[in-house]
Amino acid sequence: MTTQHTPFARKLGAFVALSPEELGLLDQLHSRRRTFPALRDMVYEGQVERSAYILASGRVCSYKLLPGGTRQIVDFQIPGDFLGLRSVLFRTADHNIEPITRVQASEVQAQDLLDAFNTAPRLAAAVLWAASRDEAMVVEHLVDIGRRDAKQRMGHFLLELGARLKLVGLGSSDGYNCPLTQYxxxxxxxxxxxxxxxxxxxxxxxGLVSFQQGKVIFSDFDGLVEFTEFDRHYLDHEGPLMK
Amino acid sequence: MTTQHTPFARKLGAFVALSPEELGLLDQLHSRRRTFPALRDMVYEGQVERSAYILASGRVCSYKLLPGGTRQIVDFQIPGDFLGLRSVLFRTADHNIEPITRVQASEVQAQDLLDAFNTAPRLAAAVLWAASRDEAMVVEHLVDIGRRDAKQRMGHFLLELGARLKLVGLGSSDGYNCPLTQYxxxxxxxxxxxxxxxxxxxxxxxGLVSFQQGKVIFSDFDGLVEFTEFDRHYLDHEGPLMK
DNA sequence: CGCGGCATTGAGGCACATCAAACTCTGTGG
DNA sequence: CCACAGAGTTTGATGTGCCTCAATGCCGCG
Incomplete structure (x- = not known):
């Protein structure tokens, strides 16, 4: 029922139980498949073409640059995630999106999305839910930076990323692949x-986690959860809410 | 055209040019008007009644508590803002909402919102836009905390709040009322x-800003904008995008 | 074989936290 | 009308978590 569809459909299905027609509409959004090399921005701040992507494979990060040259990464995206929703809805993109690895993604134009909403309003609710879940992660990230010290912050981050990857079948409580540099x-x-x-x-x-050679290994998962006060609640992953 | 409607409708109208029918639907969302005293939470983390509010008057903040007793305020809301969208869409609320002053707000239940989306899909796009704009503010807040020092951070925050208040007619480039304590x-x-x-x-x-007796006064607005590197772009306030 | 990106470790400094105390208001009751 | 309490603001002294600068080590790659 779910496996033959895209990770994106699987993710939305976690909120709204989707009909075959709705699933079909989602599949149509995947018609414009593109490949991006690592490191060259897919979306940049101020860009006017209002297009977004659904990530099929690879990893990307979205970030903002400051005049001083420093940057703040807002979030990392994994397969099934929507990239740059705000750059479709806003006049110009307000952030940058950079592939960390080689990436495959489907381009979605503003009109495609709005048309799909018109045909199947429940999809709008599902996309709204997905956007809210993304926001919940940004909020938790904010709490991380605002109120946790570096050690807890790091542990919390590694746990959250692990939980997200597990959901799309790319990790477990033992660990996961993580092609991120310390920078x-x-x-x-x-x-x-x-x-x-x-x-x-x-x-x-x-003895809590190790991060070496692009691999995260949880040596003591429960200990890390306790140390970081990790509460996976905000990820809201427990089966469809709207039948 | 806009003034006889609610601040919420005015805000959505900034993105989608709304028809009289759509405006009428929005007005219907305001039927359950309630009043809340300051300081008692309107929504608390873990709450199961899935209801949200549209703020009519007063100020509230949404925050998360940490086990250690510290808290992180994620955002302040002003009239016209939607409160607790994530607590409607999620199984349980993932954050708290506390009125800072006495507050008047309209309660919106999940079903009301979904029904409105069914009747007028363009409303869904508009609400999605509003949610995205809120997320953009959280993102900027994240950048603030992650990469700006305390002085820039404070100045940036005061400017952002000012820009938002100005939009709903509650402030100007000279300053605004701000009932927030230093805590x-x-x-x-x-x-x-x-x-x-x-x-x-x-x-x-x-000589940039003063904050005293519940009033923010911009002594040198342009100087402050320059000092904080404030770029109001992310607030995306420039007339409807969808006709 | 040497170069460039990334990881690692040390030394010193600063922006912020914490602790502690006084000062200012505002409201309240005698 | 004054005494008092409580909440918020202000200032000083001291401590520390994280930054910056600098150097060395490691490894893959041309």
Whole structure:
């Protein structure tokens, strides 16, 4: 029922039980498949073409640049995630999107999306739900940076990413592949790369998580959950709410 | 055309040019008007009644509590803002909402909203836009906390709030009423109340802004915009995009 | 084999936190 | 009308988490 469809459909199906017609409409959104090389921005701040993407494979990050040259990574996206919803709805994109690895994604234009909403209003509710879930993650990220120290922050981040990947079948409680550099982590967590390195070492020495060679390994999952006060509640993953 | 309708309708109208029927539907959402005293939470984390509100008057903040007793304020809401969209769409609320002053708000139940979407799909797009705009503010808040120092952060925050209030007619480039304590500012900006006080003094002594007796006064608006590198772009306020 | 990107470690400094205390208001009751 | 309490603001002193600068090590790749 779900497996033959895209990760995106699977994700929306977690909120709204979708009919075959609705699933079909979603599949149509995937007609314009494109490939992007790592590191060249797919969307940049100020861009006027209002297009967004649904990520099929690879990893990307969305970020904002500051005049001083520093940047803040707002979120990482994984397969099944919607990229740049705000750049479809807004006049110009308000953030950048950069592929971390080679990426495959389907381009979605504003009109396609609005047409789909007209045909199947329940899809609008489902997309709204997905957007809200993304916002919940940004909110938790905000709490992370505002009120947790570097060590808890790092642990919390690694757990959250793990939970998301697990949902699309790309990880488990043992660990997952994570092609992020310490610089990327630093830009995401509001830390310096040097401090990221020290914090990772501490977490490893504490026997909680290790992050090496592009792999995250949870040495003591429960211990890490406790240490970081991780509550997966905000990810809201428990079967469709709208029948 | 806009003035006889609610601030909420005015806000959505900034994105979608709404028909009289659509405006009528929006007005119907305002049937269950309620009043809340200051300080008692309207929505709390884990709450199961899935209801949200449209704020008519007063000020509220939404926040998350941490086990240690600290809290992070995610956003302040002003009249015309939607409160707790995520608590309608999610199984349980993932955050708290507290009135800062006495508040008047219209209760909106999940079904009301979904029914309105069914009748007028363009409303769904408009609400999605409003949600995206809220997310853009959270994102900017994240950048604030992650990458700006306390002084820039405070100035940026005061400018953003001013821009939002101006839009609903509650402020100008000279200043605005701001019933927030330094403790609230601290919880919002990820600082200690003591440091908030020092930073406010510095900004005042620099002749940029003053914050006293519940009033924000921009002594040098342009100077502050420059100092904080404020770019109002992300608020996306420039007339309807969908005709 | 050497170069460039990334990881690691050390030393020193600063922006912020924490603790502690006084000061200012505002409202309240005697 | 004054005494008092409580909430918020202000200021000082001291401590620390994280930054910056600088160097070294590691590894894959041309």
């Amino acid at each position: 990327l982590l630093a830009d995401a967590l509001g830390l310096s790369a040097v401090h990221v390195n020290r914090v990772l070492r501490e977490l490893r020495e504490d | 609230l500012l601290a919880d919002a900006l990820g600082l200690s109340a003591v440091h908030v006080n020092r930073v406010l003094r510095e900004l005042r002594e620099d």
